[in-house]
Structures are given as structure tokens and as C-alpha cells.
Amino acid sequence: MVPQLSDGLIDEAVILLRNLLRIDTTNPGGPETPAAIAVQQFLTSHGVRSDVLEPVEGRASVTARVAGTDISAPTLLLLSHLDVVPTGDPRGWNHEPLSADLSDGFIHGRGAIDDKGRTAMNAASIVSLHQDPAPGDVLFVAAADEEAGGTLGVRWLMDHHPETLDADFALGEGGGYRTSMGNRNLYTYAIAEKGAFRLRLTFRSGATGGHASIPGAENPAEVSARIAVDLATLRWPWIRSDATSAMLKALSNKGPVLLRAGQRALGLQFLGPALLGRGVGVSEAQRRALHAMFHTTVALTSLRSGHAEGGIPQEAEALFSVRYPPSASRNQVLVAINNRLRRARVDPEISVEREVRPRAAPPTSPLATAIMKTMDELDPTADLIPVLLPASTDLRDLDSRTVAYGFTPMRGITAEEVANTTHGVNERIAEGDIRFGVEATVRTAHHLGK
Numbered sequence: 001m002v003p004q005l006s007d008g009l010i011d012e013a014v015i016l017l018r019n020l021l022r023i024d025t026t027n028p029g030g031p032e033t034p035a036a037i038a039v040q041q042f043l044t045s046h047g048v049r050s051d052v053l054e055p056v057e058g059r060a061s062v063t064a065r066v067a068g069t070d071i072s073a074p075t076l077l078l079l080s081h082l083d084v085v086p087t088g089d090p091r092g093w094n095h096e097p098l099s100a101d102l103s104d105g106f107i108h109g110r111g112a113i114d115d116k117g118r119t120a121m122n123a124a125s126i127v128s129l130h131q132d133p134a135p136g137d138v139l140f141v142a143a144a145d146e147e148a149g150g151t152l153g154v155r156w157l158m159d160h161h162p163e164t165l166d167a168d169f170a171l172g173e174g175g176g177y178r179t180s181m182g183n184r185n186l187y188t189y190a191i192a193e194k195g196a197f198r199l200r201l202t203f204r205s206g207a208t209g210g211h212a213s214i215p216g217a218e219n220p221a222e223v224s225a226r227i228a229v230d231l232a233t234l235r236w237p238w239i240r241s242d243a244t245s246a247m248l249k250a251l252s253n254k255g256p257v258l259l260r261a262g263q264r265a266l267g268l269q270f271l272g273p274a275l276l277g278r279g280v281g282v283s284e285a286q287r288r289a290l291h292a293m294f295h296t297t298v299a300l301t302s303l304r305s306g307h308a309e310g311g312i313p314q315e316a317e318a319l320f321s322v323r324y325p326p327s328a329s330r331n332q333v334l335v336a337i338n339n340r341l342r343r344a345r346v347d348p349e350i351s352v353e354r355e356v357r358p359r360a361a362p363p364t365s366p367l368a369t370a371i372m373k374t375m376d377e378l379d380p381t382a383d384l385i386p387v388l389l390p391a392s393t394d395l396r397d398l399d400s401r402t403v404a405y406g407f408t409p410m411r412g413i414t415a416e417e418v419a420n421t422t423h424g425v426n427e428r429i430a431e432g433d434i435r436f437g438v439e440a441t442v443r444t445a446h447h448l449g450k
């Protein structure tokens with residue numbers, strides 16, 4: 001039996017989320033410890049013991065564990081993070097990014113989805129699982145420092161408190177979003193993530209720069225701009241990974257319309273990206289997402305140069321975010337980039353930074369079965385589809401034996417809105433999705449191990 005959630009607990013989770021949104025945990029900058037303490041107070045007020053663990057001052061994570069009823073049942077970790085990315089230009093926001101405004105049924109603010117919404121859902125879920133235990137133990141971790149690679153968060157916990165993350169299964173961010181294809185509603189769960197690194201190219205001129213009124217000598221700003229376009233438009237081969245194969249198979253299994261969408265997507269691997277999105281059911285946003293799942297991508301994220309309005313710069317720097325599918329080779333990606341630079345006859349200083357490895361979990365597992373049962377109960381009209389997350393989350397740093405899925409179920413906004421607003425402007429979450437997310441998480445925990 002899955003217990004009923006009390007309205008009081010959900011109301012308190014909404015209050016917790018709004019408190020968290022008002023605490024500035026911008027990474028780098030705002031410390032996470034005040035947010036960790038707010039979560040701890042919420043847990044303590046419901047009788048759940050927790051630890052605030054702080055590797056350096058201000059950078060705390062909060063962890064908790066509640067016991068299950070059956071010691072042979074698998075352990076489930078609920079993972080989220082407390083830090084957020086910068087809000088960017090506040091003029092782009094309809095609501096102040098730290099306001100936690102509640103209007104029209106939405107809670108607004110940086111972190112509403114990524115990942116304070118999930119933190120509040122997980123906190124209420126672990127309280128519910130403390131009151132009505134699931135078969136297995138359930139672990140709760142709201143970590144610091146996810147957005148900067150997790151050195152002071154999950155990676156530090158793995159090194160110093162591995163018991164806090166030691167689970168058979170884990171749920172984290174990166175999936176659970178609603179989309180539709182061919183008139184069918186789908187929810188995703190992310191079974192794999194791309195590998196990523198930051199590529200820094202520094203172009204220096206042998207010339208001395210000089211006055212902008214007499215151009216013609218080597219100009220690193222112009223070279224970096226040309227190379228930026230070169231790399232961003234590099235054509236990468238289709239790469240099918242276990243995760244994308246599982247996605248296409250699941251789409252093909254879900255009835256005639258999705259069968260066509262799935263077959264069309266399958267055909268793309270041979271016919272090329274121009275066909276993707278033609279015909280029924282695949283939107284432009286989905287086409288871009290599918291493209292990212294099947295390819296290595298290189299995105300220019302920063303281009304800097306110049307010291308004076310009338311002067312030719314002597315140096316320029318370009319930063320790229322490079323992401324490759326789990327089955328691609330990081331070295332081959334670097335070789336391709338190097339070849340492109342050689343063909344362009346440039347020789348910048350190259351630095352590969354902030355590397356994260358890809359991760360891949362099997363599409364079928366007791367956790368996938370538990371999620372399917374849950375979604376059948378909560379939204380029987382929808383299908384559940386495994387996907388490859390083109391981004392990267394903390395789940396990659398868990399022990400490889402932990403089967404981890406990105407699954408934060410939401411129906412108030414679409415997967416496309418999630419993609420546009422997390423790390424962008426106007427991030428928001430539907431208030432009703434707090435209940436939906438807690439319901440889904442608690443039910444999944446109860447189904448697991450039954």
C-alpha cells in the first residue's frame with residue numbers, strides 16, 4: 001500500500017522551496033550552508049535525523065537516511081543539489097530571480113527546477129518514507145557544488161563519507177520531464193549522460209597589435225572568431241549509444257504513431273539530420289534535442305579579446321563546451337578538433353578543463369520497473385521513454401554499481417520549457433508539481449523491492 005500524502009507536508013515543501021530560492025547559492029559565490037541548514041530544519045521538524053557536512057566553510061551538503069522494513073530490499077538514494085548557476089541579466093526575468101514569487105500557479109526563481117525544486121520534493125519524500133517506510137532504506141543527499149563539477153559536493157562526499165551515497169539505485173535530476181510526440185504524452189527518464197569538457201583556446205599574435213586604422217597584420221580577435229565558427233559548424237558523425245538505441249526501441253514499441261516517429265528517427269542515422277523532424281510529431285526543439293543525443297557537439301560559450309577601442313588586440317581567448325555521447329571516444333573528439341585547427345593553419349594554446357566522464361545505466365532494472373508502475377498509476381495516458389541526457393549531472397560520480405536515473409517527474413511544464421529556462425531566464429516550477437514529484441518519488445520507493 002502506498003500511503004496518502006498529507007496536504008500539510010506538501011504545503012511545507014512549497015514553503016521550503018520558496019525559502020531555498022531566496023537563499024543565494026550561486027556557484028561560484030553564494031555559499032550553500034544556509035540552504036543546507038534550512039533543509040536540515042525541515043527534516044528535524046519532522047523527526048528525520050540529518051547531517052550537515054561541510055568540507056570548507058560555507059560549502060555544506062546535507063544528508064539523511066531512513067530505514068526500510070526489509071533488510072534484503074535494495075537501497076534507494078534521492079540525490080539533488082543546493083547550488084545554482086548565476087541568474088544572468090535580471091532584465092530578462094519576469095520575476096526577480098531570487099524572489100520566489102508565487103503567481104499563476106508557478107513558483108519563480110533561479111533553481112526552481114535545477115535543483116531546489118527537486119531538493120524540496122526529496123525532503124518531503126524522505127519525511128513521508130520516515131513516517132511510512134518503504135521496503136528498502138532510502139538515502140537523501142542535497143549536495144553542494146554540482147554546477148562546478150562537484151569537487152566540494154558529491155565528489156567530496158564519495159571520498160570522505162561514501163556511506164551517504166552507498167545505494168543500489170539512485171534518482172537524480174535530468175529526466176522525468178513531459179513531452180509529446182505524435183499526439184502521445186511521454187515522460188522521460190535519463191539513463192545516460194554525455195561526457196563533457198571545456199576547451200580553452202588562446203590565440204596570441206607575434207605582431208605587436210598596433211593602431212586599428214591600419215589593419216592587415218595578424219589579429220587574434222579575428223582568428224578566434226573564425227575558428228569559433230569553424231568548430232561550431234564541424235560535422236560530427238551519428239553515434240548510436242545503448243541509451244539512444246533503448247529510446248528508439250521504446251518509441252517503436254508505443255503504437256503506430258510513435259512507431260513512425262521512432263522509425264523516422266532510426267532512419268536518420270542513415271539518411272542524415274536533414275530528415276529529422278520532417279513529418280508528424282517531432283518539433284524543432286525535439287529535433288535539436290535528438291540531434292544532441294546522437295552527436296558530439298561543440299558550443300562556443302565565451303569569446304574575449306580587446307583592450308582599447310582603436311587598438312588591434314594581441315591576444316584572444318575562446319571557450320567551448322564540448323559534449324560527446326557515452327559510446328564516443330574523448331580522444332577521437334580531441335583529434336578531430338586538432339585536425340580542424342591544423343587545417344585552419346592556426347596553433348593556439350589548447351587547454352582541456354573541467355572534464356566529466358559520460359555515464360550509462362541499463363534501461364531495464366528494478367528501478368525502471370518501479371518507475372513504470374508509478375507512472376502507470378499517476379498518468380496512465382502517458383508513456384515512459386528512456387533517454388540520453390545531453391548534459392551531465394552529479395549522478396556520474398556515484399559508484400558504478402549504483403543504477404542511477406535522472407527522474408524528476410513534472411507535468412506543469414514541458415521538457416522543452418525545462419531546456420529553455422534552466423541555466424536561462426524565467427526558470428519556474430508549477431506549484432502542483434511539488435505534490436506530483438513527491439507522489440512519484442514516494443511511490444517509486446515503495447514499488448522498489450516489492
Ligand SMILES: [Zn+2]
Nearest residue numbers: 114115146173
Ligand atoms: Zn542541476
